Amino acid sequence: MTRKDPAINVLGTVLEPCSTAPVTGFFRDGHCNTCAEDQGSHTVCAVMTAEFLAYSKYVGNDLSTPLPQFNFPGLRPGDRWCLCAARFLQAHDEGCAPEVHLGATHQGALDIVPIEVLREHAEKT
Numbered sequence: 001m002t003r004k005d006p007a008i009n010v011l012g013t014v015l016e017p018c019s020t021a022p023v024t025g026f027f028r029d030g031h032c033n034t035c036a037e038d039q040g041s042h043t044v045c046a047v048m049t050a051e052f053l054a055y056s057k058y059v060g061n062d063l064s065t066p067l068p069q070f071n072f073p074g075l076r077p078g079d080r081w082c083l084c085a086a087r088f089l090q091a092h093d094e095g096c097a098p099e100v101h102l103g104a105t106h107q108g109a110l111d112i113v114p115i116e117v118l119r120e121h122a123e124k125t
Contacts, residue, residue: 007033008107010118016103018045019080022073032082032106040084041112045104047123048079052098055091080104085112092117099123 007015020030024045026038032045046052053064053075063081066074075081080101089112091097100121109118 007031009103010105010107010110010115011102012107013103015106016101018082018101018104022075022079022081024080024082026082032104032109034106034108041086041108042082043085043106043109044083044088044113044118045080045101046083046088046098047101048075048077048081049096049098050077051096052091053077055094055096056087059087059090061087085109089113089117092121097121 009015015031015033017030018024018032023030025031025033026035026042027033032043034041034043048063056063063075066072085108088097088100088109092113098121100118101123102118105118
């Protein structure tokens with residue numbers, strides 16, 4: 001697997017880390033980097049909410065249940081996680097998208113999610 005270079009975010013600057021606790025990203029390096037092998041485009045750095053976690057479980061991707069065999073602690077509200085861009089857009093369309101950390105969202109997300117949608121859900125600091 002090779003990373004897609006350069007690692008630039010949706011704001012056009014250097015990609016910031018998303019989370020190292022828990023460790024996220026396609027490469028499990030804390031960044032929402034991507035490459036050709038990342039068919040899910042895990043590029044959106046999202047801040048988990050109870051509503052989104054329930055929605056994700058409902059649509060078949062349980063992110064809240066720990067899976068120790070995969071060293072996955074399970075996510076809780078407030079955790080940041082690199083989401084698949086299409087899942088984020090689906091959650092947006094369903095009215096339950098989480099906030100997004102734009103500085104840690106890879107520019108590759110723009111292939112799937114319009115910048116206006118990402119800005120609409122920008123993390124409030």
